[in-house]
Amino acid sequence: xxxxxxxxxxxxxxxxxxxxxxxxxxxxxxxxxxxxxxxxxxxxxxxxxxxxxxxxxxxxxxxxxxxxxxxxxxxxxxxxxxxxxxxxxxxxxxxxxxxxxxxxxxxxxxxxxxxxxxxxxxxxxxxxxxxxxxxxxxxxxxxxxxxxxxxxxxxxxxxxxxxxxxxxxxxxxxxxxxxx
Amino acid sequence: xxxxxxxxxxxxxxxxxxxxxxxxxxxxxxxxxxxxxxxxxxxxxxxxxxxxxxxxxxxxxxxxxxxxxxxxxxxxxxxxxxxxxxxxxxxxxxxxxxxxxxxxxxxxxxxxxxxxxxxxxxxxxxxxxxxxxxxxxxxxxxxxxxxxxxxxxxxxxxxxxxxxxxxxxxxxxxxxxxxxxxxxxxxxxxxxxxxxxxxxxxxxxxxxxxxxxxxxxxxxxxxxxx
Numbered sequence: 486x487x488x489x490x491x492x493x494x495x496x497x498x499x500x501x502x503x504x505x506x507x508x509x510x511x512x513x514x515x516x517x518x519x520x521x522x523x524x525x526x527x528x529x530x531x532x533x534x535x536x537x538x539x540x541x542x543x544x545x546x547x548x549x550x551x552x553x554x555x556x557x558x559x560x561x562x563x564x565x566x567x568x569x570x571x572x573x574x575x576x577x578x579x580x581x582x583x584x585x586x587x588x589x590x591x592x593x594x595x596x597x598x599x600x601x602x603x604x605x606x607x608x609x610x611x612x613x614x615x616x617x618x619x620x621x622x623x624x625x626x627x628x629x630x631x632x633x634x635x636x637x638x639x640x641x642x643x644x645x646x647x648x649x650x651x652x653x654x655x656x657x658x659x660x661x662x663x664x665x
Numbered sequence: 666x667x668x669x670x671x672x673x674x675x676x677x678x679x680x681x682x683x684x685x686x687x688x689x690x691x692x693x694x695x696x697x698x699x700x701x702x703x704x705x706x707x708x709x710x711x712x713x714x715x716x717x718x719x720x721x722x723x724x725x726x727x728x729x730x731x732x733x734x735x736x737x738x739x740x741x742x743x744x745x746x747x748x749x750x751x752x753x754x755x756x757x758x759x760x761x762x763x764x765x766x767x768x769x770x771x772x773x774x775x776x777x778x779x780x781x782x783x784x785x786x787x788x789x790x791x792x793x794x795x796x797x798x799x800x801x802x803x804x805x806x807x808x809x810x811x812x813x814x815x816x817x818x819x820x821x822x823x824x825x826x827x828x829x830x831x832x833x834x835x836x837x838x839x840x841x842x843x844x845x846x847x848x849x850x851x852x853x854x855x856x857x858x859x860x861x862x863x864x865x866x867x868x869x870x871x872x873x874x875x876x877x878x879x880x881x882x883x884x885x886x887x888x889x890x891x
Binding site: 508512515521522525540598599603 | 693
């Protein structure tokens with residue numbers, strides 16, 4: 486069944502069609518939510534919220550963009566709104582589970598370099614971090630990111646450029662190690 | 666670091682940033698199906714009231730975890746201290762005096778093993794709950810309060826059972842259980858949206874009777890006795 490037909494059936498209350506749409510899009514929504522939060526419980530909650538909101542508002546989906554873009558826009562909004570509160574909480578509380586393992590299975594890269602890179606990404610301002618994760622980690626195009634974030638493509642490119650500049654500065658001392 | 670070096674690093678290591686596990690598709694779907702989508706659409710105008718509730722629950726769970734970790738830390742510290750005192754006493758006194766001193770340092774927790782296990786678990790759970798008791802009403806919503814009150818109700822029942830058991834034969838344990846009964850009863854009678862005054866009264870009761878230090882000491886003493 487084609488996606489527009491599925492959407493029409495979901496709007497009419499067909500839960501089997503809803504499950505079909507969910508199966509097609511949930512893995513990538515969860516992926517994005519996890520990349521942005523780094524927490525399986527939160528990613529799961531935000532994925533659920535994305536679909537509850539999406540199904541509830543599906544009649545407002547005009548089809549101007551792809552359904553996936555619309556879903557990812559909801560995901561980014563849900564995550565951004567909720568993570569402000571989570572970050573405030575994390576700043577006050579010591580998170581004993583946050584320590585990142587230095588060795589990851591199946592990776593041949595230097596764990597210290599990797600840890601430094603991940604820490605530097607964590608420290609980016611949220612708009613830059615989201616753009617960098619979507620582009621450099623998840624492989625979205627600038628056009629897709631611009632649609633999801635509802636900004637001009639040029640803004641998206643500029644944010645990525647800023648994000649990378651901040652990473653270069655934060656990781657400047659690692660240059661000799663990368664050369665070796 | 667130049668652009669090429671950063672590209673190299675990103676290409677090699679960025680994909681492992683927050684690397685997602687397999688999505689729990691069926692579990693998430695079960696939660697989605699349980700929601701009323703139509704109602705969610707008509708009420709969700711501000712961008713995720715359901716999300717806010719879940720985030721609060723997530724933070725609440727973290728507070729309970731932190732409280733539990735704190736309690737374990739205190740218990741380990743007390744246990745270590747008790748053992749050090751015991752060794753120091755043994756090194757400086759004759760056998761008769763030694764036995765007397767150890768007996769006075771560790772309260773009599775010689776009730777039957779099943780009661781010790783239950784009491785130890787109960788003290789830990791109660792300490793975790795009371796440490797997580799919020800200082801003001803801004804940190805909790807009605808659903809979380811209800812969850813909190815429900816936990817307190819379960820612990821109040823256990824308190825009363827323990828008061829009628831051999832565990833309460835020890836006078837200091839009985840006093841502690843009676844104070845906990847009072848505090849837990851106050852928590853159970855909190856309204857869904859408690860006022861600042863109600864919470865202040867509970868905190869005052871905890872402070873005046875030194876409930877938390879006694880609670881953690883008792884938990885440590887039982888661990889030491891075991």
